[in-house]
Amino acid sequence: MKQQHILQPKLRFPEFEGDWNETKLKEITSLITKGTTPKSFYNQGINFVKLESLDGFNIDKRKFVYIDSETHENELKRSQLKVNDILFAIAGATVGKVAYVKQEILPANTNQALAIIRLKENVNHNYILQILSSRQMKNYIYMNMSVGAQPNISLEQLNNFYYKSPSLPEQQKIADYLSTVDNKINLLEEKKAQLALYKKAMMQKLFSQEIRFKDNNGNDFPDWESFQLKDILLEHKEKNKGYKYTEVVSVAKEKGVINQIEHLGRSYSAENIEHYKVVNPFDVVYTKSPTSGFPFGIIKQNKLNRSAVLSPLYAVFKPKTIYLGMLLHDLFLSEVETFNYLIPLVQKGAKNTMNINNEDFLNGKKYKLPTSEKEQQKIANFLSAIDENIEKVNEQITQTQSFKKAMLQQMFV
Structure with a gap:
């Protein structure tokens, strides 16, 4: 263990002084x-x-x-x-x-x-x-x-x-303080997990029709009907002619449709993006690209409230109603549900590649869904309210993590 000079943190508890040691x-x-x-x-x-x-x-x-x-x-x-x-x-x-x-x-x-x-x-x-x-x-x-x-x-x-450290009493004081911050983060993470479990449980009850909403007069909505995706999604192949849109988006497992630079740190788009597909607000996107837990791609709705462009390899669909699009987005958050829907549609290509063409994507199994747009809206708004609570907790987690990061930078040499 060797002694160094001027080894003191920017932020320190007042009862401690002197240089830290390097170990x-x-x-x-x-x-x-x-x-x-x-x-x-x-x-x-x-x-x-x-x-x-x-x-x-x-x-x-x-x-x-x-x-x-x-x-x-x-x-x-x-x-x-x-x-x-x-x-x-x-x-x-x-x-x-x-x-x-x-x-x-x-x-x-x-x-x-x-x-x-x-x-x-x-x-x-x-x-x-x-x-x-x-x-x-x-x-x-x-x-x-x-x-x-x-x-x-x-x-x-x-x-x-090598790391730098003070006396054991000061180490304990620093560790106790940061552990308090960690405990707050853990509690917020647990709250977020509980909200996610609550949403999952409510989705199961809503999609199985164990729970049904009433209309504003207290009456039952019409019976649900079985639909294939082709009945509620219409593919559009609008290209970005004349550079109408300049924002390029990616589609991520957790964050959904998101600005590519915000998500990846830089743009990976081609120099010319006129051939890129336009994705409008509330459009549904099928990526086809495998990602962790989703070997045949992910299905997300554009919730950015603005139009942008994305890879021409993706399939873009306009939902019959924005609320049906929201319900599909929530339905396909599940790894199991997405896998079970897509696996029967897979076609093995050259070199054992696994492909699903856009037409086949729409012709999978049927789902029972509400026929009334007002019922669709009630369900979508209910699930969105849970999402908003999850996002608020997520923001608290991010803020607390940023606070801890700042403390680490100032409390350590």
Whole structure:
């Protein structure tokens, strides 16, 4: 451990003073290792933590896969997890992601994409957790990361990471303060998850007609009827002639139709976008492009309230009513529903490519939907109100995360 001069943060609790010390991560750990991928997974058994299980500082048990006890005790003995271990992503698109191992997930194991950091007994775990998610670590990753088939940093590089720290009492004070912010974020995330579950439950009841709205006079709406998408969607192939629109949009799994630069950080469009398709407000878009959980593409409504242009590879449809478009958007938020609708329509092409043409897309299975536009509107408005509440919570999460980021930048050297 070596002493440095003028190592003090911009923002500090008033009862503390003096320079901070610089320490190597390997000096405060008893173990830094990683696991490996087992030969088989099972439907139950020992919890196996993969990168996608990391959620903030927490580990999402719903995303576990499982291994058998023999593999856990023998082949993967080195990577058995213990309480207070820190998991650190060392490979993949999310290098630097961090989580904390709690008793509730044990026994558990992990693979080679996650480093296991086991700290010595006299080290403040919460403080190190904050250090590993700080800008200092992000800069270190950026300077040292290897970019091959997938980005990664080595265990040796992780061992050699230097961080700066004050006395243990000051570490505790900083960790306690930031943990309070983390707790607020966790509570907001839980609120968001509960609202999402509520929406999912209400959709199931609405689409099964277990719950029906009444008209403004208290009377029943007409019976629902079965429709194919061709009955309620009309494809339009309007091109962007004369550069009528300049905004290029993408279609994302979570954010739906969104400005391409806002979503991806820059434009990926062709220099000439006159051949791009126009997407108007409330149009429904089918992308055909595989994405995580949606191997045959996603189906989204344009909720931007403005016209724009998108890839000519996408299919664009005008719904019979904007509310039917809203109902389809919500219906196809489900990975299972989207897969089950699209899989019978897939045609295998050359080199085993999987394709669905625009006409076949409209000729899939039938859905029972409301025939009254007023009932459609009531259902769509009800679900939109839940979405608005989810978005408000999401904004609170973003604001709190930004606040924490600012604190990390000022409270650490």
